[in-house]
Amino acid sequence: xxxxxxxxxxxxxxxxxxxxxxxxxxxxxxxxxxxxxxxxxxxxxxxxxxxxxxxxxxxxxxxxxxxxxxxxxxxxxxxxxxxxxxxxxxxxxxxxxxxxxxxxxxxxxxxxxxxxxxxxxxxxxxxxxxxxxxxxxxxxxxxxxxxxxxxxxxxxxxxxxxxxxxxxxxxxxxxxxxxxxxxxxxxxxxxxxxxxxxxxxxxxxxxxxxxxxxxxxxxxxxxxxxxxxxxxxxxxxxxxxxxxxxxxxxxxxxxxxxxxxxxxxxxxxxxxxxxxxxxxxxxxxxxxxxxxxxxxxxxxxxxxxxxxxxxxxxxxxxxxxxxxxxxxxxxxxxxxxxxxxxx
Amino acid sequence: xxxxxxxxxxxxxxxxxxxxxxxxxxxxxxxxxxxxxxxxxxxxxxxxxxxxxxxxxxxxxxxxxxxxxxxxxxxxxxxxxxxxxxxxxxxxxxxxxxxxxxxxxxxxxxxxxxxxxxxxxxxxxxxxxxxxxxxxxxxxxxxxxxxxxxxxxxxxxxxxxxxxxxxxxxxxxxxxxxxxxxxxxxxxxxxxxxxxxxxxxxxxxxxxxxxxxxxxxxxxxxxxxxxxxxxxxxxxxxxxxxxxxxxxxxxxxxxxxxxxxxxxxxxxxxxxxxxxxxxxxxxxxxxxxxxxxxxxxxxxxxxxxxxxxxxxxxxxxxxxxxxxxxxxxxxxxxxxxxxxxxxxxxxxxxxxxxxxxxxxxxxxxxxxxxxxxxxxxxxxxxxxxxxxxxxxxxxxxxxxxxxxxxxxxxxxxxxxxxxxxxxxxxxxxxxxxxxxxxxxxxxxxxxxxxxxxxxxxxxxxxxxxxxxxxxxxxxxxxxxxxxxxxxxxxxxxxxxxxxxxxxxxxxxxxxxxxxxxxxxxxx
Numbered sequence: 025x026x027x028x029x030x031x032x033x034x035x036x037x038x039x040x041x042x043x044x045x046x047x048x049x050x051x052x053x054x055x056x057x058x059x060x061x062x063x064x065x066x067x068x069x070x071x072x073x074x075x076x077x078x079x080x081x082x083x084x085x086x087x088x089x090x091x092x093x094x095x096x097x098x099x100x101x102x103x104x105x106x107x108x109x110x111x112x113x114x115x116x117x118x119x120x121x122x123x124x125x126x127x128x129x130x131x132x133x134x135x136x137x138x139x140x141x142x143x144x145x146x147x148x149x150x151x152x153x154x155x156x157x158x159x160x161x162x163x164x165x166x167x168x169x170x171x172x173x174x175x176x177x178x179x180x181x182x183x184x185x186x187x188x189x190x191x192x193x194x195x196x197x198x199x200x201x202x203x204x205x206x207x208x209x210x211x212x213x214x215x216x217x218x219x220x221x222x223x224x225x226x227x228x229x230x231x232x233x234x235x236x237x238x239x240x241x242x243x244x245x246x247x248x249x250x251x252x253x254x255x256x257x258x259x260x261x262x263x264x265x266x267x268x269x270x271x272x273x274x275x276x277x278x279x280x281x282x283x284x285x286x287x288x289x290x291x292x293x294x295x296x297x298x299x300x301x302x303x304x305x306x307x308x309x310x311x312x313x314x315x316x317x318x319x320x321x322x323x324x325x326x327x328x329x330x331x332x333x334x335x336x337x338x339x340x341x342x343x344x345x346x347x348x349x350x351x352x353x354x355x356x357x358x359x360x361x362x363x364x365x366x367x
Numbered sequence: 368x369x370x371x372x373x374x375x376x377x378x379x380x381x382x383x384x385x386x387x388x389x390x391x392x393x394x395x396x397x398x399x400x401x402x403x404x405x406x407x408x409x410x411x412x413x414x415x416x417x418x419x420x421x422x423x424x425x426x427x428x429x430x431x432x433x434x435x436x437x438x439x440x441x442x443x444x445x446x447x448x449x450x451x452x453x454x455x456x457x458x459x460x461x462x463x464x465x466x467x468x469x470x471x472x473x474x475x476x477x478x479x480x481x482x483x484x485x486x487x488x489x490x491x492x493x494x495x496x497x498x499x500x501x502x503x504x505x506x507x508x509x510x511x512x513x514x515x516x517x518x519x520x521x522x523x524x525x526x527x528x529x530x531x532x533x534x535x536x537x538x539x540x541x542x543x544x545x546x547x548x549x550x551x552x553x554x555x556x557x558x559x560x561x562x563x564x565x566x567x568x569x570x571x572x573x574x575x576x577x578x579x580x581x582x583x584x585x586x587x588x589x590x591x592x593x594x595x596x597x598x599x600x601x602x603x604x605x606x607x608x609x610x611x612x613x614x615x616x617x618x619x620x621x622x623x624x625x626x627x628x629x630x631x632x633x634x635x636x637x638x639x640x641x642x643x644x645x646x647x648x649x650x651x652x653x654x655x656x657x658x659x660x661x662x663x664x665x666x667x668x669x670x671x672x673x674x675x676x677x678x679x680x681x682x683x684x685x686x687x688x689x690x691x692x693x694x695x696x697x698x699x700x701x702x703x704x705x706x707x708x709x710x711x712x713x714x715x716x717x718x719x720x721x722x723x724x725x726x727x728x729x730x731x732x733x734x735x736x737x738x739x740x741x742x743x744x745x746x747x748x749x750x751x752x753x754x755x756x757x758x759x760x761x762x763x764x765x766x767x768x769x770x771x772x773x774x775x776x777x778x779x780x781x782x783x784x785x786x787x788x789x790x791x792x793x794x795x796x797x798x799x800x801x802x803x804x805x806x807x808x809x810x811x812x813x814x815x816x817x818x819x820x821x822x823x824x825x826x827x828x829x830x831x832x833x834x835x836x837x838x839x840x841x842x843x844x845x846x847x848x849x850x851x852x853x854x855x856x857x858x859x860x861x862x863x864x865x866x867x868x869x870x871x872x873x874x875x876x877x878x879x880x881x882x883x884x885x886x887x888x889x890x
Contacts, residue, residue: 026715027714031804033790033791035708040794041742101745141795309748357751358757360618360628360756360782362779
């Protein structure tokens with residue numbers, strides 16, 4: 025009897041890129057549900073638009089690049105990118121803003137660098153950063169989450185807001201995010217106690233935003249438990265952010281916000297579990313992951329506290345993405361039978 | 368309960384696999400009846416091909432040498448039974464590239480007659496010196512039976528400057544499906560231990576450690592009982608956690624002793640020698656019974672055979688005959704491999720013979736061999752987590768793919784043991800090990816080409832230098848001549864003339880004097 029030849033190993037595990045990506049999507053659900061709870065259609069429209077644009081662009085780029093469409097479209101990587109961008113952008117974001125963000129993310133950051141696996145930068149963060157720099161006003165007007173008026177905005181008004189530019193009275197309904205509020209008011213020489221007194225703040229951080237962060241944390245812990253991500257990046261990122269915040273908070277708690285405030289504000293949790301952990305653009309050695317994520321946490325604190333932007337996860341991730349090849353080179357594990365690690 | 372007091376070390380990486388060992392290790396081992404034709408490849412070991420000592424038409428006895436071992440890295444081959452040599456020709460052998468090699472084809476006469484082909488036994492090995500025993504082990508054709516087939520006698524040739532602290536016996540058998548060492552340890556523990564004692568005598572060590580994965584409780588119990596009944600205090604049985612690839616020599620040494628074999632080095636450099644239990648048994652039989660290595664235990668298993676089992680097989684038996692002994696193929700049979708599912712060699716035909724290296728014949732079904740299309744590497748790092756050598760497979764893949772071989776070597780490509788863990792876990796289904804095999808082969812051939820080029824260059828340079836030197840010498844000679852000629856033209860010449868004149872004068876004077884003398888006498 026004759027057989028076909030193959031090379032070993034003949035058995036493989038059950039892991040698959042699409043399985044991993046799907047699990048990341050499941051883990052995004054709790055935080056996303058909290059966002060929908062506060063912003064209603066505003067967040068649903070973000071998600072739907074982002075996913076539709078991302079898949080269309082992915083399909084277009086794969087076709088242009090003459091790559092097999094089906095295996096790549098079914099790997100869910102574009103959906104993950106779209107989802108991350110959708111939850112990072114203000115609710116009720118206009119359609120063109122989302123479309124443009126997806127062009128930067130999928131076309132420029134991903135496919136022009138060679139597609140899945142070859143992008144040196146995190147696509148979602150490139151899309152986000154490009155929009156933040158280009159359209160700072162649209163990217164920072166978050167609807168005020170607390171009075172729940174946005175959760176009850178009807179579908180019709182939501183569509184009008186997203187596609188037709190919205191009503192004149194919209195500005196009155198927006199509010200600064202907690203990080204923004206702290207930054208602006210500190211600039212006005214108020215103390216943190218005065219700032220916290222305005223009712224927008226809860227036990228940990230912003231009253232609405234702390235729950236969103238809790239949602240990301242929950243999903244992130246599930247990812248850890250499922251072993252989709254390792255502990256290194258979340259722990260190092262949150263750890264270094266908390267450490268930096270803790271040092272300055274102890275020096276002057278009226279000027280520097282507490283570590284807890286930093287951990288549960290802005291994109292710290294989302295970044296620690298979902299963005300910095302993007303395997304393609306992150307460091308891959310165990311030690312390297314610690315340096316990489318520690319750097320992101322530190323830069324996030326520096327920019328939040330002394331920089332020009334209220335939040336800084338996107339910029340910090342992009343900066344450390346640049347350092348990844350160097351970090352990986354100098355943090356190679358000691359190979360069996362060799363004396364010392366290289367570098 | 369299996370208890371070991373011994374401290375074990377943790378090796379990084381590794382995988383928990385589906386082992387499927389229970390399908391083949393429940394029945395006792397059966398001795399296979401002779402096939403119609405035995406195909407015995409001459410080269411069944413790492414090294415050089417032995418010299419053929421028989422011709423077509425010869426009658427050979429069981430155990431008779433059919434290829435001899437005079438020379439370095441050569442191991443003899445013996446007839447597995449008595450019969451007639453019907454052909455000596457190229458036949459397909461178990462090789463990753465499906466190559467053919469020179470084989471002796473033996474038609475058994477069914478008598479299984481040893482004649483006087485047995486080697487003289489050494490019933491009491493303690494009275495024999497190590498060197499003689501090593502020669503016997505070589506003459507019996509014994510090689511590493513775990514699959515690497517390195518000549519055992521060479522492995523046992525240790526130098527006095529590094530004393531061997533521990534003899535490690537590798538009973539881990541970590542690959543899925545394979546159970547032949549398991550069965551051997553259950554059925555022949557005493558022969559294994561006697562072989563271990565002989566090896567300890569040869570390498571002069573007082574400590575042997577037998578590492579067995581804890582998914583083989585029967586084997587561990589049998590070996591422990593045999594140690595107790597021999598009253599052997601120098602041999603220790605260590606149950607190690609079941610984790611692929613703990614049966615890789617380097618990894619097992621780390622787990623059992625905490626020592627690491629230096630990169631590119633050998634275990635003896637850290638005072639360890641490592642052998643397989645089947646090798647130990649073969650050594651016992653060669654030394655005490657005088658029987659060369661002509662049969663072995665092997666597993667025939669997988670979803671593609673009807674009755675998976677372990678067989679005692681005369682070497683050279685075609686795979687097809689073994690499959691028949693195991694109830695034949697099932698309808699699911701799709702792939703054939705020699706060895707386990709992680710590192711085995713894929714076979715194209717079942718006419719290939721079982722050899723000294725064959726521990727398993729694995730017939731797989733479709734589900735086990737499905738190959739998904741590879742997606743790009745997403746650098747998830749699962750490969751690095753699973754690598755038992757702490758390599759960075761994603762970087763090696765990157766450099767192998769881009770043919771940046773210098774970089775691949777910097778990332779310790781040659782410390783890769785090709786265990787397949789990285790390819791197993793890869794969510795993009797990349798055949799990672801193939802890339803490493805490719806890169807290693809390219810680097811080796813580049814090295815060979817470079818060595819050849821270096822040699823050619825050296826020769827050429829030497830040639831040029833020789834011409835240069837000849838010219839230089841010629842020129843020097845010429846210069847010397849000229850110099851001499853010059854001195855001749857000046858003072859030298861005058862002096863010569865002067866000397867000649869003086870000589871002539873002296874002659875004249877002599878003649879004159881003689882005349883005077885004559886005149887005086889005549890006067």
